[in-house]
Amino acid sequence: MDWVDPCVSIANCLGPPVCKYLKYHRKVNDYVTNYGKIRDELNCKMEDIELQLKAELLPSSGKIPKQGVENWLKDAKEMIAEAQDVENKVRNGRYLYRAWNGKLVDEKTREMKEFLDKAPNASEGLALDGRSSGLPLPTSELVGEKAVRDEIWTCLMQEEVSKIGVWGWAVGKTTIMKHIHNDLLKEQRFERVIWVTISKEFNVMKVQDDIASSLKLKEGLAIEGDKLRRAAILLEMLNKVGKHVLILDNVWMKSLEEVGIPEPSGSNGCKLVLTTRSEHVCKYMGCTVIKVKPLSEQQALTLFLSKVGPNIVQNQTLMPILRLVVKECAGLPLTIVVVAGTLKGEEDPLIWKNALRELKERIEKLEGVEAKVIERLKFSFDHLKDEKVKYCFLHCALYPEDYEIKKDELIECWIEEGFIDDMGTRQEMKDKGHVILKKLEDNCLLENGSSGFVKMHDAVRDMALSITRMNPRYMIQAGLQLEELPEKEQWSSDIEKVSLMCNFISEISIDVLPTKCQLLTTLLLQNNPIKKISISFFTNMPCLSVLNLSSTKIESLPNSISELKNLTTLLLWGCYELRDLPCLSMLQELKKLDLRWTKIEEVPEGMDMLIKLRYIDLGVRTLKEIPLDFYKTRSPSALEF
Secondary structure, eight states: OTTHHHHHHHHHHHOHHHHHHHHHHHTHHHHHHHHHHHHHHHHHHHHHHHHHHHHHTOGGGOEEEOTTHHHHHHHHHHHHHHHHHHHHHHHTSOGGGHHHHHHHHHHHHHHHHHHHHTOOOGGGOSEEEOTTBOOOOOOOOOOSOHHHHHHHHHHHHOTTOOEEEEEOSSSSHHHHHHHHHHHHHHHTOSSEEEEEEOOSSOOHHHHHHHHHHHTTOTHHHHTOOOHHHHHHHHHHHHHHHOSEEEEEESOOOSOOTTTTOOOOOTTTTOEEEEEESOHHHHHHTTOEEEEOOOOOHHHHHHHHHHHHOHHHHTOGGGHHHHHHHHHHTTTOHHHHHHHHHHTTTOOOHHHHHHHHHHHHHHHTTOOSHHHHHHHHHHHHHHTOOOHHHHHHHHHGGGSOTTOOEEHHHHHHHHHHHTOSOOOSSHHHHHHHHHHHHHHHHHTTSSEEOSTTEEEOOHHHHHHHHHHHTTSSOEEEOTTSOOSSOOOGGGSOTTOOEEEOOSSOOOEEOGGGOOOOOTTOOEEEOOSSOOOEEOTTGGGGOTTOOEEEOTTOOOSBOOGGGGGOTTOOEEEOTTOTTOOBOOOOTTOTTOOEEEOTTOOOOSOOTTGGGOTTOOEEEOOOTTOOOOOGGGGTTSOGGGOBO
16 A cells, blocks of 8 residues: 555645545545444434334323424434435445545435434423414405404304304405414314315315324324225214314315214314305305305405505505406405406506406406406406416416415426526526516415415416316316326317326326327326326327326336427436336437436436436436446536436
């Protein structure tokens, strides 16, 4: 080893970075040993916390885990699993990669130490009293609904009233009930306050899971696949809870027996409150019926002025025409805030006069509250000046009803679809996406969900769906519990986008292959238990640009995927069973490839031919190496990892 000292001397001359890499090279085994010790320490800490938490969560205790404890345990398990993979990769790695491996292990050791320092303090207890468990829901300010809110509250406090039905169309039912939910949490008169949103496409198992999740007992249902058995378990869970209020928002069906909800009564002290568009649903289920009426003229004006902007409020010239616009909103809170958002900041009287004329013309020949509400909401969509912003909005309708969409994920989708023009960097495109997102939120076409998420109001989504049935043509059957593809007849030749995400489709066989889809550009199949796709499935989709198979159980892709010469985006993240891909050399338009959390061991054949590839995610534990040939046709700086 006479050559080592001279090398070190040279490295000292070249600077600290080279010395550090030599150190990583020489002491990689020491780093791995230390890494293993920290991993063992983390594992012991995790097991101690799990044991103590289990002891604190005895059924008789009525306690729930402290906020953050469950998340920490989940992250700890993932970190320990990753640690084992890192150690195996380093020990089996090539000699020339020792410095890189040493650096990797050192960084992961520091990361694990920091995570260990943030472990929950067991001495302070890991669980809280579960009485009135639940977090306050985000709410907007109530305008004019005090009387109906007081009526609902009075019914909740009366022993003889056990079921309450709150009904109306686009009148703020959900907002009122969110305020009541939060007030019930503060009052602590009930053991539990449970909130569950019901979608039009009623999914029994989802409702069961949501209720159990609210009780922090979802694992009790997870092992059961039979709906009746799950209903029996849930019924037992709710009976043990004691006095509780179950709030079901946006109910469409007339029976809840198959879910497993106990019949509320004065003897058990339980209450059921449902919101619905239908008075008939309330009566059928034996509820005390409470109608939420439209706002009065003054209440509607107050709400409109709170949304339209201070410059408009101070402009007395506009007030006469503004009052007429508010009147056309028919006292419906959702319509009021959407129309106000559309006209926010507009000071030109001609724009207001035109808006009034449009609103009148849109509804003069329509009958029924629902049709009129949808047409008023469409007024806001039609006034989005940029066509690409309109497409960004319509894309949100591809998700299931009541689905919370992660903002960053949504912007990525807009980029993939080409709704955001190419810019110098991907970050600039993301920034543009946030500007569009804010525009849609300001127009009240999207509303804030949980932190970092947005969602569509169900009536706004109905409006979006009414547009996609005409032009452009979408086929949206997301979250409908489908077990196979729609029939051939539904795959018309003019369809541009298809969303079948979040269903139970397990196989795509040749029997249900669609006819030729010349215009199809987007196919969303994520979150389905798909194991097999017919070999010729993609043959009839010459224009397909975006294909999302994420979170499926697919083991291999059919060779026909190589025929998608216009494919720009291929998303396969979370396909834990996927081990290999066909040759990708023919996908000359491919710009984005996401292979996170797959089980591929080698970079797919033909990757070196993809000269337009700009974004690739190879977060794959099983991947052995990236061939140097991969960089031959492009500069590493042209790729984003």
